[in-house]
Amino acid sequence: KTPYGYRLSWLVENVMPFSIHLKDNTKIKNKKRWSQVMYMNYVLNYRIPASNNTTHMTGNNTFILTTDADIQFTAESAVVLLDMLDSDPQVGAVCARTHPQGSGLLYWYQVFDYAIGHWFQKAAEHILGCVLCCPGCFSAFRCCALSSVLETYSTEVSNSKATEFLIKDMGEDRWLCTLLVENGWRLEYCAISENYTHCPEGFDEFFKQRRRWIPSTVANLSLLITQASKVTQMNDTVSIIFVLFQGVLVFSTAISPATVILVIASGFSSAYKVSDSSIMAIIVILLLLSVAYGIFCVYGNPQHQLDVAKFATFFFTIIMGVVFAGNFKNIIYDFILVGKNYWPCSINATTNLSICNNTTGFIFPLTPSTMYLVLFTLLFITSGLFHLNEFSCLIHGVWYFLALPSGYLLLLIYSVANLDDRSWGTREASTGALEGGGFEKIKSFFLKVWQKLVSCFKRRVDKQNNYVEENKQPIPSYDAATAASDDIMDGKEQQPLIDFSDEAVGNQYPNFVNDAAFRLVSELREWLKVNEFPQEYAEVLEQHGYFNLHFIAGLKVEDFQAMGLKDRGYVLRLERCAQKLPPFIVAINQTSIELSDVGTWLNSLELQGYQQLFEAAGYKTKDDLENLRGLKRTDLQKMGIGKRAHLHRFEEGILRLSYLYDAKFKLMPEVVKWLEQHDCTRYASCFEQEGYNSLLFIAGIKTKDLEAIGIKDRGIAQHLEKAAKKLPMFVLEKGIPDDVPVWLKGLHLEAYEALFTSAGYRNKDDLENLKGLKSDDFKKLGITKKAHLQRLLEGISKLTYPSEVEERVHLTKRILEKVPDTTNDDECLYWTEMLDVGKPLRPLAASFKSESELKEGLRSLRNITLAVLLLINIMWIVLLYTLQFPELQKYNLPTKAFELLFLAVYALIVFVQFCAMIVHRGVTLIHYLARIDSGTEDEN
Secondary structure, eight states: OBTTEEEEEEEETTTEEEEEEEEOTTTSOSSHHHHHHHHHHHIIIIIHHHHHHHHOOOTTTOEEEEEOTTOEEOHHHHHHHHHHHHHOTTEEEEEEEEEEEOOSHHHHHHHHHHHHIIIIIIHHHHHHSOOSOOOTTEEEEEHHHHHHHHHHHTOOOOTTOHHHHHHHTSSHHHHHHHHHHHTTOEEEEEEEEEEEEEOOOSHHHHHHHHHHHHHHHHHHHHHHHHTHHHHHHHOTTOOHHHHHHHHHHHHHHHTHHHHHHHHHHHHHHHHHOOOHHHHHHHHHHHHHHHHHHHHHHHHSOHHHHHHHHHHHHHHHHHHHHHHHHHHHHHHHIIIIIOHHHHSOEEEOTTTOOEEESOOSOOOOSSOHHHHHHHHHHHHHHHHHHHTGGGGGGGGGHHHHHHTHHIIIIIHHHHHHHTTTOOSOOSSSOOOHHHHSOSHHHHHHHHHHHHHHHHHHHHHHHIIIIIHHHTTOOOOOOOOHHHHHHSOOSOSOOOOOOOOTTOHHHHHHSTTOSOGGGGSOOHHHHHHHHHTTOOTHHHHHHHHTTOOSHHHHTTOOHHHHHHTTOOOHHHHHHHHHHHHTSOOOOOOOOTTSGGGSSHHHHHHHTTOGGGHHHHHHTTOOSGGGHHHHTTOOHHHHHHHTOOOHHHHHHHHHHHHHHHTTTOGGGSOOHHHHHHHHHTTOGGGHHHHHHTTOOSHHHHTTOOHHHHHHTTOOOHHHHHHHHHHHHTSOOOOOOOOOOSSHHHHHHHTTOGGGHHHHHHTTOOSHHHHHHHTTOOHHHHHHHTOOOHHHHHHHHHHHHTOSOOOHHHHHHHHHHHHHHTOOOOOSSHHHHHHHHHTSTTSTTSOOOGGGSOHHHHHHHHHHHHHHHHHHHHHHHHHHHHHHHHSBOGGGGGGTOOSBHHHHHHHHHHHHHHHHHHHHHHHHHHHHHHHHHHHHHTHHHHHO
């Protein structure tokens, strides 16, 4: 154990020390950036100075390889990164070629997306200036480069500047690289070094990931552009032209929604010859739909936003399929069928003279859409030929094209509209905003309504048909000798019942029992009649207290025989019918109105006819309830309660009542001491009443739970919540115990063993029956303490077979529990100093952060960005459709000059990236050949 968490250390082959540092979020600031600051400080300020005398480590010849936990790479991939760092001392970091792994349509989309991102963007940045982002998934950094920016990188986000949050905490890798570029370091891309990462396969996870990437990328690029003069002075590899190039890319990102809309509209126009008015209608409709989705993302539920995006993606994919088919037809038409109209001259075969069909001058032989599709196809194919081992990535370009509206329209709107969402989005627990929303809630509501209707109908059918049809069976022969030989009774001596006809009993308890309350109800008489039982059975059941169906439910053969019913056929049928009745469970709840006094307790048992009898015996008020828990069957009989059914019901009710006052649930000394330490002993009764009698139940308790148990002072509740976080957490592992008592012992609720046993939960097979129990079911059993209910529900959720990985995790936890503290070595002393109050790594108290100011700033930034985005895209569409020159139509060119200019500029950018890619392939080839020559030396 260390001041920051844990340190696991090995000595690989007795030569190389290898350590894993596990960060505790309660001791080190949460989020990835602070983990980076942690290990950078450790290497730069401790490892290098401590090793300088023996290994001659310096900031210039020491490097940090960053990698994610799911990255797959080889040693060769790491070594080639070091090649580039070693070749030029001005290189501060090098990134590698990352390949996505996964399956499904989204994986295919990302295969092409990653490919063109590295082929064109990374290569162009490397050749034209400097790579602007070396992702933390797999990159190598020079330590002295990190040292020059670490102080700035360790600064907190200013709550008054929302853009800082996007730059620093949502795009930490890119911001680190931006700082390196600003300080004069060159960043490079090495295509030889390859690694593989698991990409999002689900739509929601993918959108959440890109929702974080897009704003942080734009924010960091905007920061670079605004500081262009400083960057160009500090960094020789960055020119003003390179910065302008990045500005054009940012602008192209901003107008991507309009570009997608125009692609769809122009696709319909060129492929299906749609009129101009229809094209304008398509543009307006798509623009309005985009605005509507943006508004919905601002005000809608987070999960609903993604659900709408899924539907819109499906809709746009169909549209893009139609556009693709139309453009493909148009390409064929241009190449095959229109030669005589587009080519102005041809050669006459007989005269060998040139004959021109058009006298107006040169006409472009292909439409602009055909030219761009053909040129881009040739460009991608050529790029694939330069990356032969990745050529198959081009196959997925089809899905990429079909998903253009989703990736460049919906995703951008979703990202901007959720600028105020500060969650990481992927690889984290679901937030409360998502848990309560979604269509699952609606689905659950209608499912409950349906189940209610079905149960009502089924109950009616049962009453009318099932008791007659299912239970009409031949009555077997039976005689007294058979009854005597059958092992029906449980072998226990039955307690003698009180005979109320006895004169002494009648004189002792005059009129204290309301016999009228225990007359056979009509529902039970009808049940006996439907099932064709003899009429005299009603008198026997009433004599023994079975006056309604709740007392009959669940009875067995031995119960009916104990009443004196000797006809075996009828007794067996009685058992079958009784087992089908819904069971009655005694509901005991100390905090509800049901237990305001002894009378309400009797009502919960359906034995209110004994109220005067209990009052006469001194059991009346709520305080008297505690005295009832010691009563036995003999005590009840002495009071004058002799009916078999009533005695059994009283015993069950007293058993559940006893758990409200059981001494096993009194506060343990450790809890009393903990409350004394925090000057909160006055709240001891609140903790005891709700079952927080042990620190194992208190650990991790929240403010809302403390307020729910009666601690209304919010300041005290918040103080106790912080104190409870420092207690050792109770962690329940997945698994199937041997039986119910063992399960309860693992929950530290073994005191409920008798209660569960009486309810029929005993052995391992009964554990399966626990899986369906809810909070209300436990309350009916008599378990009402809040802490115990929470622990039981948690225990039920863990009743499942653990996976191999989970078993290894549990084993690791048990090992770590035995690990001693290490505080006396130099490294731990360094960390202790690093985590002193005022240091950047120490977690800040949440109450001291201006969260509301940051939230408001992000919302304001979101609203402004959405307005600017909408304005830019509308203006872009208007410009493209305003500046028209009909004279260009006779040359087969677009009549919209601005559109033609934009296409030309965009083609120029792509061509520049293509040329940079070719140059970078040459650099990569030279690097590869050099690696072959030095391979033997490296091995040595």
